[in-house]
Amino acid sequence: MDTFKLEILTPNGAIFMGNVISVTLPGEEGEFGVMAHHASLTTLLQAGVIDLSTDHNTLESVAVNWGVVQVDESKVVVLVDGAVSIKGESESEIAKALAEAKKLIEDVSDSSVAIASVSAKLENAAQRLI
Amino acid sequence: MANLKNIQRQIKSVSNTQKTTRAMKLVSTAKLRRAEELAKRSRLFSNKINQVIAEIAGRIKCHNVNGIGNRSFSKIENPKMIDIVFVTADKGLCGGFNIQTIKAVNKLLAQYAGKQVKIRLRGVGKKGIEYFRFKGIELFDEVKDLSSKPDLERSNKYIATSIRDFNDGITDGLYIVYNGYKNVITQELHVNQILPLDVDQFECKEVVKESLLEVEAYNQEVMLSSLVNKYVENNMYYALIDSVAAEHSARMQAMDAATNNAKQMVKTLNVQYNKARQAAITTELIEIISGVESMK
Numbered sequence: 001m002d003t004f005k006l007e008i009l010t011p012n013g014a015i016f017m018g019n020v021i022s023v024t025l026p027g028e029e030g031e032f033g034v035m036a037h038h039a040s041l042t043t044l045l046q047a048g049v050i051d052l053s054t055d056h057n058t059l060e061s062v063a064v065n066w067g068v069v070q071v072d073e074s075k076v077v078v079l080v081d082g083a084v085s086i087k088g089e090s091e092s093e094i095a096k097a098l099a100e101a102k103k104l105i106e107d108v109s110d111s112s113v114a115i116a117s118v119s120a121k122l123e124n125a126a127q128r129l130i
Numbered sequence: 131m132a133n134l135k136n137i138q139r140q141i142k143s144v145s146n147t148q149k150t151t152r153a154m155k156l157v158s159t160a161k162l163r164r165a166e167e168l169a170k171r172s173r174l175f176s177n178k179i180n181q182v183i184a185e186i187a188g189r190i191k192c193h194n195v196n197g198i199g200n201r202s203f204s205k206i207e208n209p210k211m212i213d214i215v216f217v218t219a220d221k222g223l224c225g226g227f228n229i230q231t232i233k234a235v236n237k238l239l240a241q242y243a244g245k246q247v248k249i250r251l252r253g254v255g256k257k258g259i260e261y262f263r264f265k266g267i268e269l270f271d272e273v274k275d276l277s278s279k280p281d282l283e284r285s286n287k288y289i290a291t292s293i294r295d296f297n298d299g300i301t302d303g304l305y306i307v308y309n310g311y312k313n314v315i316t317q318e319l320h321v322n323q324i325l326p327l328d329v330d331q332f333e334c335k336e337v338v339k340e341s342l343l344e345v346e347a348y349n350q351e352v353m354l355s356s357l358v359n360k361y362v363e364n365n366m367y368y369a370l371i372d373s374v375a376a377e378h379s380a381r382m383q384a385m386d387a388a389t390n391n392a393k394q395m396v397k398t399l400n401v402q403y404n405k406a407r408q409a410a411i412t413t414e415l416i417e418i419i420s421g422v423e424s425m426k
Contacts, residue, residue, distance in 0.1 A: 007178070009174050009175040009178055010175060011172050011175045011176075011282060011364060011367060011368075012168070012171055012172060012175075012282075013171035013172065013174070013175075014171070014174055028353070042182070042186070042353075043353070044353050044356060044357075066360075068179075068182065068353075068356075068357055068360065070182050070185075077178055077182070079175060079178055079179055079182065079360075081360075
């Protein structure tokens with residue numbers, strides 16, 4: 001399976017940098033997935049969850065509040081305002097990340113439906129890890 | 131003997147100053163390390179967003195895209211009012227750090243003085259504000275405590291005025307002037323024209339000509355303006371972070387130089403003191419000997 005380079009950057013540093021097989025992004029127009037050799041594309045992201053898989057078995061999730069993504073043939077660059085990666089060594093660390101991610105989303109989104117759907121996704125991501 | 135005491139007092143005072151400057155240097159070194167780390171991390175984002183903007187601007191140039199509603203991408207003939215945001219430190223004792231920024235602002239002012247352009251100066255940092263106030267140059271607004279403690283939220287709020295005024299057509303340009311960090315011993319002055327984006331300056335790359343960039347957004351104008359806003363906000367925030375790192379490195383250097391100077395001064399004063407002491411002893415001896423001689 002081909003991989004491509006993915007960079008998720010915030011003004012305070014990089015959240016993720018590395019090769020992935022696929023990434024799912026919460027685009028303004030709806031969720032979309034990107035795999036290697038995707039056509040060039042630029043679009044905005046809304047508050048939501050970025051799912052990325054570095055190999056077939058693992059799925060990582062990163063919550064973001066605003067962003068812009070630039071896809072070209074060789075790499076994907078995601079610039080976000082704030083992001084929280086859902087991961088941790090122990091259950092308590094994961095729970096902490098989850099709470100942070102939820103807060104991040106709640107701060108920007110005012111529609112309760114959106115918050116609920118993102119929260120559900122985050123819960124799922126956390127469940128996978130525990 | 132009075133002379134001896136004077137020199138002694140001077141030596142004590144200079145070595146006290148030396149202690150202070152050395153302490154300040156150490157503090158700056160510690161702060162620099164943190165500021166540098168922060169600057170390094172946000173540089174990634176800053177470079178990337180500039181790249182994204184550059185690419186879009188480059189494509190606009192290559193394909194001669196017209197009819198973009200956003201003012202940021204169009205060339206503005208005969209600007210009427212221009213915003214200049216300058217970032218200086220809140221504290222002094224950092225060598226030529228602040229004055230360099232001020233000089234650059236003055237140069238920019240002089241450049242526009244001949245033309246019929248109104249300049250709106252926006253000051254960040256106490257030192258620059260004090261300078262322009264002393265000179266009697268009017269400032270549009272003043273912000274303190276921001277350049278010493280960069281904060282994303284405050285910085286965004288601050289620059290929002292400039293973005294709004296530009297979009298509303300009140301101002302026709304935006305410059306950010308600051309002294310940035312290059313490495314531990316050098317600072318680099320930045321005079322960045324942020325708005326409007328000068329499409330001409332961007333290159334038209336070969337690759338760009340062949341591939342098409344799909345902008346997938348229901349409302350492309352909204353996307354562009356949202357992107358440009360972020361670009362300006364980030365440039366402001368990055369200017370603040372970069373400036374803090376540069377300030378600490380400048381102060382570290384200035385304090386290092388001051389410590390060395392003090393050391394040198396103590397050395398010369400010590401020589402002077404010893405000479406004076408010798409002279410005093412010699413005169414005393416002569417006095418005693420001549421006293422004994424006269425008793426004979």
